[in-house]
Amino acid sequence: MAKMIAFDEEARRGLERGMNALADAVKVTLGPKGRNVVLDKKWGAPTITNDGVSIAKDIELEDPWENIGAELVKEVAKKTDDVAGDGTTTATVLAQALVREGLRNVAAGANPMSLKKGIEAAVASVSEKLLKNAKDVETKEQIAATAGISAADPAIGELIAEAMDKVGKEGVITVEESNTFGLELELTEGMRFDKGYISGYFVTDPERMEAVLDDPYILIVEGKISNVKDLLPLLEKVMQSGKPLAIIAEDVEGEALSTLVVNKIRGTFKSVAVKAPGFGDRRKAMLQDIAILTGGQVISETVGLSLESASLDLLGRARKVVVTKDETTIVEGAGDAEQINGRVQQIRSEIEASDSDYDREKLQERLAKLAGGVAVIKAGAATEVELKERKHRIEDAVRNAKAAVEEGVVAGGGVALINAGEKAFDGLKLQPGDEATGANIVKVAIEAPLKQIATNAGLEGGVVAEKVKNLKAGEGLNAATGEYVDMLKAGIMEPVKVTRSALQNAASIAALFLTTEAVVADKPEKAAPAMPDGAGGMGDMGF
Numbered sequence: 043m044a045k046m047i048a049f050d051e052e053a054r055r056g057l058e059r060g061m062n063a064l065a066d067a068v069k070v071t072l073g074p075k076g077r078n079v080v081l082d083k084k085w086g087a088p089t090i091t092n093d094g095v096s097i098a099k100d101i102e103l104e105d106p107w108e109n110i111g112a113e114l115v116k117e118v119a120k121k122t123d124d125v126a127g128d129g130t131t132t133a134t135v136l137a138q139a140l141v142r143e144g145l146r147n148v149a150a151g152a153n154p155m156s157l158k159k160g161i162e163a164a165v166a167s168v169s170e171k172l173l174k175n176a177k178d179v180e181t182k183e184q185i186a187a188t189a190g191i192s193a194a195d196p197a198i199g200e201l202i203a204e205a206m207d208k209v210g211k212e213g214v215i216t217v218e219e220s221n222t223f224g225l226e227l228e229l230t231e232g233m234r235f236d237k238g239y240i241s242g243y244f245v246t247d248p249e250r251m252e253a254v255l256d257d258p259y260i261l262i263v264e265g266k267i268s269n270v271k272d273l274l275p276l277l278e279k280v281m282q283s284g285k286p287l288a289i290i291a292e293d294v295e296g297e298a299l300s301t302l303v304v305n306k307i308r309g310t311f312k313s314v315a316v317k318a319p320g321f322g323d324r325r326k327a328m329l330q331d332i333a334i335l336t337g338g339q340v341i342s343e344t345v346g347l348s349l350e351s352a353s354l355d356l357l358g359r360a361r362k363v364v365v366t367k368d369e370t371t372i373v374e375g376a377g378d379a380e381q382i383n384g385r386v387q388q389i390r391s392e393i394e395a396s397d398s399d400y401d402r403e404k405l406q407e408r409l410a411k412l413a414g415g416v417a418v419i420k421a422g423a424a425t426e427v428e429l430k431e432r433k434h435r436i437e438d439a440v441r442n443a444k445a446a447v448e449e450g451v452v453a454g455g456g457v458a459l460i461n462a463g464e465k466a467f468d469g470l471k472l473q474p475g476d477e478a479t480g481a482n483i484v485k486v487a488i489e490a491p492l493k494q495i496a497t498n499a500g501l502e503g504g505v506v507a508e509k510v511k512n513l514k515a516g517e518g519l520n521a522a523t524g525e526y527v528d529m530l531k532a533g534i535m536e537p538v539k540v541t542r543s544a545l546q547n548a549a550s551i552a553a554l555f556l557t558t559e560a561v562v563a564d565k566p567e568k569a570a571p572a573m574p575d576g577a578g579g580m581g582d583m584g585f
Contacts, residue, residue, distance in 0.1 A: 044565040048107055053561040054145055056107025057114065061555070064101050064112040065138040068094045068119070072131045073455070073495035074194065074522040078431075087427045092194070093434055094130030095123040106563035114551050121547045122540075127441020128192050129540035132456075132491045133548050139490035140552035143483040148556055152476045158553040160472055160480020165549040167470055168488065169542050171462035175515075176450030176538035177530065182207050187533035188446045191454060193439035201225055202436070202443050205417035211447045212386070213417060214410035217436045219429055220420035228418040232360075232373035233335055233411040235319035235328065239365045240294055243303045244314040253314040253365040255286040260358035260372070262333050263291035263349060264318075264326065264342035270297040272349040277301075277311070279354050286312035288363045290332060290370075292325075293317055314363070316370050324404065331408055334385045335375035336360050386413045445537035453529035454536040456492030457518030459545065460510055463488045484549070495521050 048056055070077045071092035081089040081100045091097060098119040103109040118137045119130040140161065148154050179185055182203045190199020205215045208229050220226060239245070244253040259280050267273060267289070280287045294302070294315040305311040320328045326340075333340045336358025341347045347356065361374035389409045396402045410416055421436055423429040452458035463485055472478050492510060493503030499521040510518050513526060520527045520534060529535065 043567075045562050046106065046565045048561045050559060051149065053107065053558055054148070054555065056105070056561065057111035057555055057558065058141060058145055060103055060105070060108030060111025060113075061115045061138060061141060063103060063108060064098055064115050065134050067101060068097050068131050068134045069138070069494050070498065071097070072135060072491065073498045074191075075499040076131075076495075077498070087425075090427055090431050091434060093438060094132075094134055095119040096434065098130070098134065106566070107561055110561060110563060111555075114554065118547045118551045122543045125547075126445045126537065126540040126543040128438050128445070128537070129544040132541070133544035135490050135494050136487055136545055136548035137551050139487035140483060140548055141555045143486050144480075144552055144556040147476075147479055147483065152479055154556045156473070156476030157480040157483065157556055160477040160482075161484055161549055161553055161556075162480075163470055163472060163477070164467060164481035164484035165545055167466040168459070168462045168484065169546060171466045172452060172458060172538050172542050172545075173449070175458065175462060176452050178450045179446045183533075184451065184535070185443050185446060188451055188454075188535050188537060189439040189443040191534065191536065192442035193435045195435070197225065198436055198439055199443075201227055201419060202440055205229075205419060205440075206443060206447070209410070209415035209417045210413070211444065212409055212413040213415045214407055215417045215419060215440045217419050217421060217433050217440065219433060220422040222420075223422045223424065225422070226420040228420065229415065232371050232415070233332065233375065234369055234371045234416060235411070236369050237317045237319050238367040238369055240315045240317060241299065241303055242367070243306060244365070246312065251367060253363075255288055255312060255314060255363045255365075257359070257361060258286040258288045258363050259283070259354065260332070260336050260338055260360060260363065261287060261289045261291075261352075262329055262336075262338055262340050262358060263289070264329060264340055264344070265291065266293045266295065267291050267298045267315075267349065268294075268296040270301045273298050273301070275350055276352050276354075280357075281311050283354065286314075287357075288360075288365070289313065289315045290318055290329070291315070314365050316365055328408065331385065331412055332372065332375075333358060333377075334381050335377045335412060336372065337375065337377040382412060442537060442540065445539040446535075449537060449539040449542075451530075451535040452538045452541060453516050453518060454534040455518045455521060455529060456489075456495055457510060457516065457529050458536070458538070458541050459488040460492060460507070460518075461515045464511075464515075487548075488545070492518070495519070499524065 067079060076092055078090050078092050079097045098116045101112055103112050115134055115137055118133045122133040123130050144157055147157060185206055186199040186203035189202040190196040205227055239253050245251055246253050302313050302315055306313060318325050318329055329340045338358025339356045341349055341352055359376035360372045364371045389405055393402055393405045419436055421432050423432050467481055467485055470481055472481055489507045493507050496503045496506035506519055516528055516530055517526060518529050520532055
């Protein structure tokens with residue numbers, strides 16, 4: 043396919059037009075008085091959102107140069123969302139400001155490579171100051187405040203803070219759609235996985251359709267159990283102990299299952315059989331997790347253990363096992379704390395090393411089951427459109443709260459960047475000229491988020507930015523009320539990870555914009571000519 047090439051100013055201006063089109067659509071959502079954007083869908087109801095990355099993903103432009111510019115800025119929003127879970131609009135606004143100022147200087151004759159060097163040095167210094175100014179999150183109220191701002195709803199913030207309080211910072215908080223209106227929090231104690239009993243005959247509580255075993259032994263087997271002869275020696279030992287037995291295996295079938303069911307019905311012996319969760323290697327890993335959590339061992343031929351020779355000391359223990367038709371919960375496994383901690387560290391290392399989002403998500407779930415717990419926030423709304431928008435906001439707020447716990451919080455509302463910028467530029471060792479100009483570009487650009495928040499609130503951005511610069515550190519505009527307040531005391535805060543990631547990712551793309559000298563794109567294909575009208579040639583056919 044033939045290509046088109048644009049050079050110099052033409053290339054950069056084409057990219058800038060695309061960036062501006064995307065950034066202008068995204069930045070109207072910034073701040074407490076930001077507006078929503080409606081995204082048309084090819085099928086189903088349109089989506090209403092104020093999430094920067096969702097809007098950015100939906101934008102495609104006709105002009106090839108402009109579309110490349112928009113794609114570059116999408117990368118800023120996506121990377122910030124991946125790293126920090128929020129701050130996508132701030133990152134887009136910063137990228138636009140850095141590129142606008144930078145291109146002005148390049149057009150005036152500045153060297154793009156020197157500007158890039160100055161921008162990078164200034165951003166590193168501002169990031170360092172941001173981390174220095176961050177305050178650790180120590181209270182439930184602080185988590186509620188930062189999550190509430192992200193979700194633009196204090197009630198959501200409070201619910202997330204409660205969930206984090208219950209499951210810990212390693213715990214998993216998932217968001218599900220609910221049929222009922224409003225918000226609901228459901229907590230899981232212990233390890234839960236999504237496999238239920240193999241036979242309904244194992245039920246001990248017919249009203250709730252649950253099999254509940256108190257203080258049971260837990261047999262964990264990698265393969266299938268079908269031959270009762272393999273199982274009998276162990277069953278006799280468990281029966282002598284007077285404890286119930288929970289079996290977790292790839293499958294329990296045939297005469298082995300019949301024996302367990304018959305003994306349960308007769309009241310001779312209480313047990314429950316459950317299929318192992320997951321598939322393939324993930325199943326093996328999860329069985330090992332269960333074994334470590336309960337202080338047992340996985341009975342597997344690969345490690346030289348067979349069912350017929352298994353003894354009671356290879357079985358796991360727990361205070362309680364609750365099994366429904368769809369899921370199993372192991373409460374207070376009797377595993378060794380040191381071994382559990384070692385397994386947690388191993389999973390953390392795997393998360394850091396993994397490139398796949400799916401693998402990371404599954405590893406995070408395993409980590410939560412071992413280290414924390416699982417909380418489910420159920421969200422309901424009047425319409426499907428509102429429900430999707432609400433669910434997305436809650437998911438963003440959960441990630442925002444986790445980022446706050448990780449690195450601490452700074453003043454929100456664009457104030458942290460201005461405060462960090464006041465001292466960040468003093469000690470920079472840069473060459474006079476274009477490198478110093480690069481640092482100055484950052485100095486101007488870090489005011490952009492505050493100006494945009496003020497503009498969206500119907501105020502004059504430049505006037506607000508000047509006023510905030512002259513206030514004490516940590517004081518700024520509460521755009522919701524129009525008052526100037528101490529941001530942290532007023533509960534207006536954001537995770538430093540969000541602010542830092544937004545600035546670093548915006549600077550990275552801005553540097554690419556400024557140092558671009560040529561852009562190559564596919565030449566649009568001309569539409570095929572329309573077929574001639576066939577009816578015209580039918581005049582002499584005698585009709």
